[in-house]
Amino acid sequence: MKIKNNFKKWSIIFLTLLSVFSMEAQENTSKKPLLIEEQGSFAVGGTIITNPGTFNPLKPTPEGQTFRGDHAYVFYQIPAKAKKLPLVMWHGIGQFSKTWETTPDGREGYQNIFLRRNFPVYILDQPRRGNAGRSTVSSTIEPVPDEQQWFNVFRVGVWPKYFDNVQFARDSATLNQYFRSMTPNIGTIDINVTTNAASALFEKIGPAILVTHSHSGGMGWITAVKNQNVKAIVSYEPGSGFIFPAGEVPQPIASSAGALEASSVPMEDFMKLTKIPIIIYYGDNIPEKPSDNSGADGWRARLQMARLWRDAVNKHGGDVTVVHLPEAGMKGNTHFPFSDLNNIEVADLMSKWLKDKKLDQ
Amino acid sequence: MKIKNNFKKWSIIFLTLLSVFSMEAQENTSKKPLLIEEQGSFAVGGTIITNPGTFNPLKPTPEGQTFRGDHAYVFYQIPAKAKKLPLVMWHGIGQFSKTWETTPDGREGYQNIFLRRNFPVYILDQPRRGNAGRSTVSSTIEPVPDEQQWFNVFRVGVWPKYFDNVQFARDSATLNQYFRSMTPNIGTIDINVTTNAASALFEKIGPAILVTHSHSGGMGWITAVKNQNVKAIVSYEPGSGFIFPAGEVPQPIASSAGALEASSVPMEDFMKLTKIPIIIYYGDNIPEKPSDNSGADGWRARLQMARLWRDAVNKHGGDVTVVHLPEAGMKGNTHFPFSDLNNIEVADLMSKWLKDKKLDQ
Numbered sequence: 150m151k152i153k154n155n156f157k158k159w160s161i162i163f164l165t166l167l168s169v170f171s172m173e174a175q176e177n178t179s180k181k182p183l184l185i186e187e188q189g190s191f192a193v194g195g196t197i198i199t200n201p202g203t204f205n206p207l208k209p210t211p212e213g214q215t216f217r218g219d220h221a222y223v224f225y226q227i228p229a230k231a232k233k234l235p236l237v238m239w240h241g242i243g244q245f246s247k248t249w250e251t252t253p254d255g256r257e258g259y260q261n262i263f264l265r266r267n268f269p270v271y272i273l274d275q276p277r278r279g280n281a282g283r284s285t286v287s288s289t290i291e292p293v294p295d296e297q298q299w300f301n302v303f304r305v306g307v308w309p310k311y312f313d314n315v316q317f318a319r320d321s322a323t324l325n326q327y328f329r330s331m332t333p334n335i336g337t338i339d340i341n342v343t344t345n346a347a348s349a350l351f352e353k354i355g356p357a358i359l360v361t362h363s364h365s366g367g368m369g370w371i372t373a374v375k376n377q378n379v380k381a382i383v384s385y386e387p388g389s390g391f392i393f394p395a396g397e398v399p400q401p402i403a404s405s406a407g408a409l410e411a412s413s414v415p416m417e418d419f420m421k422l423t424k425i426p427i428i429i430y431y432g433d434n435i436p437e438k439p440s441d442n443s444g445a446d447g448w449r450a451r452l453q454m455a456r457l458w459r460d461a462v463n464k465h466g467g468d469v470t471v472v473h474l475p476e477a478g479m480k481g482n483t484h485f486p487f488s489d490l491n492n493i494e495v496a497d498l499m500s501k502w503l504k505d506k507k508l509d510q
Numbered sequence: 511m512k513i514k515n516n517f518k519k520w521s522i523i524f525l526t527l528l529s530v531f532s533m534e535a536q537e538n539t540s541k542k543p544l545l546i547e548e549q550g551s552f553a554v555g556g557t558i559i560t561n562p563g564t565f566n567p568l569k570p571t572p573e574g575q576t577f578r579g580d581h582a583y584v585f586y587q588i589p590a591k592a593k594k595l596p597l598v599m600w601h602g603i604g605q606f607s608k609t610w611e612t613t614p615d616g617r618e619g620y621q622n623i624f625l626r627r628n629f630p631v632y633i634l635d636q637p638r639r640g641n642a643g644r645s646t647v648s649s650t651i652e653p654v655p656d657e658q659q660w661f662n663v664f665r666v667g668v669w670p671k672y673f674d675n676v677q678f679a680r681d682s683a684t685l686n687q688y689f690r691s692m693t694p695n696i697g698t699i700d701i702n703v704t705t706n707a708a709s710a711l712f713e714k715i716g717p718a719i720l721v722t723h724s725h726s727g728g729m730g731w732i733t734a735v736k737n738q739n740v741k742a743i744v745s746y747e748p749g750s751g752f753i754f755p756a757g758e759v760p761q762p763i764a765s766s767a768g769a770l771e772a773s774s775v776p777m778e779d780f781m782k783l784t785k786i787p788i789i790i791y792y793g794d795n796i797p798e799k800p801s802d803n804s805g806a807d808g809w810r811a812r813l814q815m816a817r818l819w820r821d822a823v824n825k826h827g828g829d830v831t832v833v834h835l836p837e838a839g840m841k842g843n844t845h846f847p848f849s850d851l852n853n854i855e856v857a858d859l860m861s862k863w864l865k866d867k868k869l870d871q
Contacts (some may be wrong), residue, residue, distance in 0.1 A: 251550035
């Protein structure tokens with residue numbers, strides 16, 4: 150094994166030199182190959198239904214059979230020279246792992262961007278979504294036309310008009326990929342089921358950084374309460390599920406999308422959120438005053454609630470930052486900043502924060 | 511750009527040497543990193559439902575909105591020094607892209623194995639399955655306990671007993687991953703919808719080799735009839751959908767799983783299947799004589815039908831090979847030879863065939 154080890158050492162030295170040289174020579178054009186030490190997939194968490202009776206292999210009926218469901222499905226890649234803390238990326242409402250992959254206009258998404266920055270990347274489909282479709286509850290799924298509504302809610306524009314400054318390619322092929330990046334719930338979203346599966350993932354892989362989007366924002370706070378392997382959270386446009394200590398829950402915030410309510414958790418649970426660094430980003434084209442465009446107006450309420458939540462966590466000793474991207478000089482971002490046209494700059498902001506918090510060792 | 515090109519040339523030369531040396535030194539332990547030139551995902555094919563009426567952004571209803579569905583979802587990786595013809599891997603019944611990823615017991619599946627052999631690998635979720643869940647038809651999905659039945663149909667054993675020689679790890683964690691690799695249909699399987707999407711993929715990526723499993727076997731023949739970019743087919747345990755020229759359709763083959771029927775296509779379509787090399791593999795523990803174990807007995811009929819089909823295609827000038835793995839000296843394979851314990855040897859057989867047919871250039 151001596152020869153093998155020596156060889157390995159030399160390979161690593163050379164590949165390091167190679168990648169340094171490559172960065173210089175190619176001026177970071179993102180064109181160099183990804184060097185993946187390991188990649189694969191697995192199911193994690195979930196439950197088992199055991200049907201009473203006896204299974205007869207010669208005349209099978211559901212009697213005496215089992216059904217596993219409500220797990221999450223995870224695809225992971227570990228790059229060479231990997232950083233210590235992996236990124237776990239969790240999609241939002243109506244979405245699946247695609248959120249972090251190729252952008253609708255065909256550029257690299259967060260999966261590749263952060264592999265290139267040497268983070269192990271775990272991408273999950275939450276229970277009852279995408280590749281984690283085996284659900285323990287029954288459901289009926291109807292093809293209800295809804296794309297124009299998502300165009301508005303995701304703040305690409307007000308259909309059929311794009312926002313003037315929007316960081317979104319305006320060709321029809323892009324829109325086609327964008328809308329086909331949705332997939333239905335197979336059974337209701339059960340917050341306990343989804344956060345149990347996410348927590349099981351952190352149990353399996355150990356300390357890691359959780360990256361959430363939209364609906365997984367609120368589920369992310371709960372996952373961090375459930376599992377102390379969540380060492381930090383980067384949350385893009387958390388949509389609901391802000392949790393406060395009993396007695397400190399703010400009034401619901403009205404918007405034309407409906408009232409946004411927060412909920413309460415025991416102080417002991419809340420305090421766990423003060424132990425880890427958390428950053429929250431919101432994009433552009435969020436109205437400053439109440440608007441009758443409910444698609445956009447909901448985000449005004451959510452941004453406002455996120456700031457109240459930041460203040461509550463920080464008052465108890467936490468480390469929450471809320472960045473409204475236009476205030477940081479980044480204009481035109483939609484509900485999906487990580488796949489917008491300027492997603493490299495959006496990723497740079499995140500990288501800087503990870504570095505500041507020493508999460509990129 | 512001169513420097514960059516020279517650099518690239520030297521890198522390639524070095525990496526080639528490195529990989530040759532690495533193979534020697536590491537004795538093919540599959541531990542060297544994957545060098546991925548490009549990876550990403552996209553939706554392909556599908557249709558659009560356009561709802562009549564006018565969309566009102568301030569008071570949205572389904573009126574005037576659209577719904578895109580019935581596309582396939584594809585994740586692809588292109589390794590360094592890629593071979594010319596990519597492999598397109600298509601899962602079977604109740605399965606999704608996971609089929610080709612990490613095996614139930616945690617080893618590398620066909621995705622990694624063939625990336626290591628320098629093939630671009632495209633893995634698809636057929637329309638209405640897994641990540642391609644946006645279906646244009648409504649459906650009701652129930653959690654019906656069925657795992658013991660699949661254990662039998664997939665020829666792991668006769669529940670709860672494993673086949674004596676089975677190439678399947680016998681721990682409960684493996685079985686757990688195995689059963690969680692299933693996901694339901696979201697709407698009926700429509701052969702026209704699935705093969706149109708698969709054909710759209712071959713239209714997009716150009717000439718490639720189709721690798722099918724079980725239910726996608728029959729859909730694979732149809733895809734090859736639809737699209738001449740299908741340059742070869744490797745089919746693991748095709749389950750149904752054997753197509754013959756009108757007038758040459760054999761009698762249904764009886765089994766305790768029900769009668770296996772073949773169907774007819776116009777001679778002109780059938781003849782397209784004589785223009786490409788095709789190989790079909792079946793695993794072990796298929797009864798030789800009719801058996802009352804319907805889980806296994808169905809495969810006796812399918813193997814027999816595959817041989818009739820081979821004879822029909824070859825009679826018309828085709829190049830179809832049927833390999834019953836035990837006859838080739840490989841024992842104990844289940845319905846999933848490509849993820850069985852001996853999957854490297856199973857892949858070696860496939861590689862040898864690809865080489866013989868000059869499909870690995």
